[in-house]
Amino acid sequence: MSTLDNNWFTEEFSSEGSAFSLKINKKLHEEQTPYQKLEMYDTETFGNLMVLDGCTMLTTRDNFLYHEMMSHIPLFSHDDPKKVVIIGGGDCGVLKEVLKHPGVEDVWQIDIDEAVTRASEKYFPELCESNDDPRAHLLWQDGIKWIKDAPAGSIDVLIIDSTDPVGPAEGLFAVDFYKDCHRALGENGVLVQQSESPLFHSGNIIKKIHSDLAEAGFESKHTFPFPQPIYPSGWWSCTLGKKQGEAKAFRQEAADSLAFETQYYTGEIHQAALALPAFMKRILQG
Numbered sequence: 001m002s003t004l005d006n007n008w009f010t011e012e013f014s015s016e017g018s019a020f021s022l023k024i025n026k027k028l029h030e031e032q033t034p035y036q037k038l039e040m041y042d043t044e045t046f047g048n049l050m051v052l053d054g055c056t057m058l059t060t061r062d063n064f065l066y067h068e069m070m071s072h073i074p075l076f077s078h079d080d081p082k083k084v085v086i087i088g089g090g091d092c093g094v095l096k097e098v099l100k101h102p103g104v105e106d107v108w109q110i111d112i113d114e115a116v117t118r119a120s121e122k123y124f125p126e127l128c129e130s131n132d133d134p135r136a137h138l139l140w141q142d143g144i145k146w147i148k149d150a151p152a153g154s155i156d157v158l159i160i161d162s163t164d165p166v167g168p169a170e171g172l173f174a175v176d177f178y179k180d181c182h183r184a185l186g187e188n189g190v191l192v193q194q195s196e197s198p199l200f201h202s203g204n205i206i207k208k209i210h211s212d213l214a215e216a217g218f219e220s221k222h223t224f225p226f227p228q229p230i231y232p233s234g235w236w237s238c239t240l241g242k243k244q245g246e247a248k249a250f251r252q253e254a255a256d257s258l259a260f261e262t263q264y265y266t267g268e269i270h271q272a273a274l275a276l277p278a279f280m281k282r283i284l285q286g
């Protein structure tokens with residue numbers, strides 16, 4: 001739930017008795033799409049802010065943390081990623097990062113809501129600057145159905161850049177969906193899912209993603225925590241599953257000598273994000 005009071009935008013996390021606020025200069029856009037309420041704000045210090053159904057999605061200032069971890073972690077965890085699929089991701093921030101990898105041949109971005117991308121083109125043009133890359137294929141469909149229909153073994157890396165597990169994204173956090181992902185991935189396939197806050201959600205959402213991935217047939221999985229100031233608790237995570245091999249293994253040499261510019265991701269950051277806090281180890285590794 002969110003409120004706008006005296007030019008402060010506040011997203012409340014009522015179940016956790018906490019909230020996050022940003023000082024707003026003005027509201028730029030408001031629209032009820034067929035799927036969700038989409039708002040854009042001009043903030044005093046974080047650039048533009050996108051909000052879906054009252055939940056903060058991204059700001060100009062801190063989106064690089066999430067987008068770089070959601071893309072470079074899975075891409076460097078695969079031996080030779082060529083075919084990449086993004087489920088959700090309508091703001092195009094992950095797409096831009098994936099396209100930085102020269103070996104990637106095709107990226108399909110499947111977001112249910114075209115309005116998110118149209119608004120992003122206007123208010124986050126820097127994230128959409130690679131949308132005309134001939135390797136990028138932008139589709140507006142339900143990702144759950146799209147994956148069900150995808151040919152078996154056709155995808156190297158699958159990135160689930162979704163909203164929270166409510167509304168149209170609920171089915172993206174479910175064992176049946178992970179089973180369809182497992183079938184669509186090649187034998188060395190890698191899946192990554194945005195997996196909410198380590199502080200608030202380790203014992204429920206993250207733990208369930210781990211058991212669902214195992215049930216769907218993924219041989220190994222690992223959760224990578226990273227900072228994200230605008231999300232609940234300021235601390236976020238992505239969870240990676242590998243069809244075979246160790247989820248923690250990655251192409252460290254290539255990550256250490258990046259051929260493109262990043263703001264957060266490095267080989268050392270990847271290595272550091274492999275370390276789990278003690279409480280998460282107890283919850284996830286039992």
Ligand code: SAM
Pocket residue numbers: 035056057058066087088089090091110111112113116141142143144161162163164168169170172194
């Ligand atoms: N980084 C963001 C976060 O975690 O708050 C998420 C970014 S992105 C804007 C999330 C996207 O997921 C939205 O554009 C939404 O339309 C899309 N989405 C939700 N459910 C979907 C589904 N079933 N299929 C495809 N896209 C979906």
